[in-house]
Structures are given as structure tokens and as C-alpha cells.
Amino acid sequence: MxxxxxxxxxxxxxxxxxxxxxxxxxxxxxxxxxxxxxxxxxxxxxxxxxxxxxxxxxxxxxxxxxxxxxxxxxxxxxxxxxxxxxxxxxxxxxxxxxxxxxxxxxxxxxxxxxxxxxxxxxxxxxxxxxxxxxxxxxxxxxxxxxxxxxxxxxxxxxxxxxxxxxxxxxxxRDEQADKLIAFYEERMQRVASRVAGATRPSVFVHAHAGGYDCCMTAGQGTFNEFVHAAGGRNIAAAMLPGATGQIGLEQLISADPDVYVATGGTHLAKLGGLVLGLGIGEADAEASFAKLLATPSLSTLTAIEKRRAFGFWHLFNDTPLHVVAIEALAKWLHPERFRDIDPAATLAEGARFSAIPLDGTLWIAAPAAGKP
Structure with missing residues (x-):
């Protein structure tokens, strides 16, 4: 996007x-x-x-x-x-x-x-x-x-x-903080109310996707909290005791998650990984994502075969605007419950607080079947 x-x-x-x-x-x-x-x-x-x-x-x-x-x-x-x-x-x-x-x-x-x-x-x-x-x-x-x-x-x-x-x-800056907190809590509560009672699909978060040996991921906290808040179940939470770590490709293939989510950033451009971030054009992001999904070791995953593959900016992991990533995740995991929710509008509202512009391709989805 x-x-x-x-x-x-x-x-x-x-x-x-x-x-x-x-x-x-x-x-x-x-x-x-x-x-x-x-x-x-x-x-x-x-x-x-x-x-x-x-x-x-x-x-x-x-x-x-x-x-x-x-x-x-x-x-x-x-x-x-x-x-x-x-x-x-x-x-x-x-x-x-x-x-x-x-x-x-x-x-x-x-x-x-x-x-x-x-x-x-x-x-x-x-x-x-x-x-x-x-x-x-x-x-x-x-x-x-x-x-x-x-x-x-x-x-x-x-x-x-x-x-x-x-x-x-x-x-x-009490007043500014209060307004930002109100924005954050309202958006988080909206997601929570919509995922309540929903069946939780299994999710794998591939951190720094394509830039390093497979597969860095989140265990406890960090992106695991994103997945849980969005109504999913992180498969690596039961495999890793710490915040982050690496699981083997065999473990990933055996788990065969319902949804594959990659994280990317400009730091992966020189490594041939998923490139997302501030200032990144849509064409560059799409090209890097297509390359990632075509990786032989990953392309056999059911989630990728069925185009249930997505990606978001890795640096959402250390900013209060992670609420945008959670909203995008929720929309991917439960599209029927979030049809009227637009993460881009949420980011635009959050950007009113920002000292710098937040333009760029910050999330991406695999094209639907039959589309290039």
C-alpha cells in the first residue's frame, strides 16, 4: 500500500x-x-x-x-x-x-x-x-x-x-500525548471488538524476509502480540521461548500455516529481501515481494499457493503506530469483519502527530489468483 x-x-x-x-x-x-x-x-x-x-x-x-x-x-x-x-x-x-x-x-x-x-x-x-x-x-x-x-x-x-x-x-507535551493515546486506544479497541469470537487462523511471521537464512521470526511479545491482537495464532510462539529467534525450514513446512506474513525494510535492499518502508515505491515493493514468494523453499507453503501471503514494514515493531500494522493484519486475517476498515486512513490520521512525513509502501499483499 x-x-x-x-x-x-x-x-x-x-x-x-x-x-x-x-x-x-x-x-x-x-x-x-x-x-x-x-x-x-x-x-x-x-x-x-x-x-x-x-x-x-x-x-x-x-x-x-x-x-x-x-x-x-x-x-x-x-x-x-x-x-x-x-x-x-x-x-x-x-x-x-x-x-x-x-x-x-x-x-x-x-x-x-x-x-x-x-x-x-x-x-x-x-x-x-x-x-x-x-x-x-x-x-x-x-x-x-x-x-x-x-x-x-x-x-x-x-x-x-x-x-x-x-x-x-x-x-x-501532555496534551499531545493524551490525543495520541486516545487515537491509539480507540483504534485498538475497534480491532479487539471485531475479532472477538473469531476463529484464529495460524500465522507465520517471517522477519527480515529474504535477507537472511530462513527463518527469523517472533516468539513471545513483539510481533506475536500483533498477531494475537489481530485475531490470529502465531505458530512460532510455542517454538521459541524468547522475543525473537530462528526456526528451521522443516519446522515451517511441517506447520504449514494458514497465513504467511513477511516483514521487510530498506535494510534488505542490498540483500535481495523484501523492500518496504518510507519512500519506497509500490513497483519496487511488488518486485521484491514477488521474488520472495517465488523462493523454492517457501513457494510450497499452502498460504503462498493460495495467495494468503502478505508483508509489512519491519519497523512497525518499534513505534506506537504499530496500530496500523495490527489493523492491516486483522483485515488480512478476517476480511469479512474488516471490509470497511482502511489502514491507510488510520495511518494518515496517525501521521498528523508525526514530525516527519510517513509516505511509502508500508504493507503489501500477494496479488489475487489470475493477476500478475
Whole structure:
């Protein structure tokens, strides 16, 4: 599905004004249940993981202006979004780097402290259990730096709303956060009400499809929550104990799911995988998807033979706008219950909150039988 760039760019400019005075103390509760207190809304933030800009950019019209430093993982994980941030906010290239935010070892505690931030944003994976001498939360707080833990990846349906509420409060954007949360919850509740009582088809989510050996997928949390919310049953949930992992091709063929769903991104272009994402044209996406579905090891799956094969942007896995992917999934899994639902309209509405345009081919479906 291709989204019109001009429409979403104009929509993204309609943002509400700041809802809190810059000098007022603020208090929020993060996803670990910790109370975070600031003397005033944060204006020098360190994002341990650059990918958290996805959420910050839905709450503030110029999220880059709030940053004192950040992790460099966005270049690797979401280059298409980063290109849009660079185009609108050139100052992003001058931001100090605090390491690769993908792992605790990649994050430089010393660099973060030296920047003198008024807030550090950590994900659950970096914050860990808050036990032991290596705990980043404890060390940052020991240096007098407030920390908020948010997450949109490990258990997105549980953590998205409290994460948005905490971030919105701590940057003085309560009103924007409340509006975004209302939009998110209304759409999620609409999906839940329509899939209630439906038979759940079996689903396989092929992560980073076509770019690596088969088959990376989601176990617990992450895309498993997308599938469950959309009224499906993720076959890998019973095979993998962690959030992500790999199953063998034989396991996939033996399970023979009712529906095959691939995830793709611009990072797979050089690897010959499924290419979806911001700025990707429909023709390029369709060509990469056709190539993927023609892979001999996959083409024998019943779901692919019956054209019950679909794909969506992998980076839906770390943004509050994953509600759009869940809506698309629900429409694929239960077309009779979602005939009047248009995920493109939902994305356009969500894009009103975004600091960058969200145009491009972000999901795709196999053509019906008889069509090229």
C-alpha cells in the first residue's frame, strides 16, 4: 500500500502547542513503575537508543531540538526515517553519539554522563532488571541524572500507552500525548471488538524476509502480540521461548500455516529481501515481494499457493503506530469483519502527530489468483 507523501507531510504540520510551562516541575511513572521527577520539562535528553526518536517525533514537532545526544542505531535499523529527519532537522548530524544503543555494552555510560543531560531515556532491554553492579539506571541516577524507562518493542500492547504518557509528561507535551493515546486506544479497541469470537487462523511471521537464512521470526511479545491482537495464532510462539529467534525450514513446512506474513525494510535492499518502508515505491515493493514468494523453499507453503501471503514494514515493531500494522493484519486475517476498515486512513490520521512525513509502501499483499 502506497501512502501519498504530500498529504501526510501537510498533516504532520498540524501539531498542538506545548501544554506545560517550561519552568514547572513534572513527575511521571515509567514502565518499570518508577517515579521520575524533573525540575522542569526535559530539554537536554539522551536517547540511549536512537530508535526511540520514533516515539519522540510523535509527541514533539522538533524532537531533535530536545536531544543532547543519542545512540547511532537508527542509521542501521531505520535509515529511511533517519533520512527524513535529516531533511527536516539538519542539526541531527551534529548530535553527539553515545554508542550503539542496541546493547548495554554498546551504550557508553561515560559519554552520556559527560553530556550533562536532564533526562536519559532507556528501553526495557537496556534497563534490565535494575539489579547488580552493571545496572545502567542505578549508575545514571548515582551521577545525578534522571532516567525514564519506556518501551515499544518487547511487549508493545502493555507498554505503549504508559510509555507515551511518561514521555509526554516529561517533555511538557501532555496534551499531545493524551490525543495520541486516545487515537491509539480507540483504534485498538475497534480491532479487539471485531475479532472477538473469531476463529484464529495460524500465522507465520517471517522477519527480515529474504535477507537472511530462513527463518527469523517472533516468539513471545513483539510481533506475536500483533498477531494475537489481530485475531490470529502465531505458530512460532510455542517454538521459541524468547522475543525473537530462528526456526528451521522443516519446522515451517511441517506447520504449514494458514497465513504467511513477511516483514521487510530498506535494510534488505542490498540483500535481495523484501523492500518496504518510507519512500519506497509500490513497483519496487511488488518486485521484491514477488521474488520472495517465488523462493523454492517457501513457494510450497499452502498460504503462498493460495495467495494468503502478505508483508509489512519491519519497523512497525518499534513505534506506537504499530496500530496500523495490527489493523492491516486483522483485515488480512478476517476480511469479512474488516471490509470497511482502511489502514491507510488510520495511518494518515496517525501521521498528523508525526514530525516527519510517513509516505511509502508500508504493507503489501500477494496479488489475487489470475493477476500478475
Amino acid at each position: 502506497t501512502i501519498d507523501r504530500r498529504t501526510l507531510l501537510l498533516a504532520g504540520l498540524a501539531l498542538p502547542v506545548l501544554s506545560a510551562r517550561a519552568s514547572e516541575p513534572v513527575t511521571a511513572t515509567d514502565v518499570l513503575g518508577r517515579t521520575v521527577r524533573l525540575a522542569a520539562p526535559a530539554r537536554r535528553i539522551v536517547l540511549a537508543q536512537g530508535r526511540q526518536l520514533n516515539a519522540l517525533g510523535l509527541l514533539h514537532p522538533d524532537p531533535v531540538s530536545l536531544l543532547a545526544g543519542w545512540g547511532n542505531d537508527l542509521e542501521r535499523q531505520n535509515a529511511d526515517a533517519l533520512a527524513r529527519y535529516r531533511a527536516r532537522f539538519p542539526a541531527i548530524d551534529a548530535l553527539p553519539i553515545v554508542g550503539d544503543g542496541g546493547t548495554a555494552n554498546g551504550f557508553s555510560l561515560e559519554r552520556a554522563i559527560a553530556l550533562g543531560p536532564d533526562l536519559v531515556v532507556l528501553s526495557r532491554s537496556l534497563a534490565g532488571t535494575r539489579r547488580g553492579p552493571g545496572d545502567l539506571v542505578e549508575k545514571l541516577e548515582g551521577a545525578g541524572i534522571p532516567v525514564v524507562v519506556v518501551d515499544f518493542f518487547l511487549e508493545p500492547l502493555r507498554d505503549t500507552v504508559p510509555s507515551l504518557r511518561a514521555l509526554g509528561r516529561l517533555i511538557g
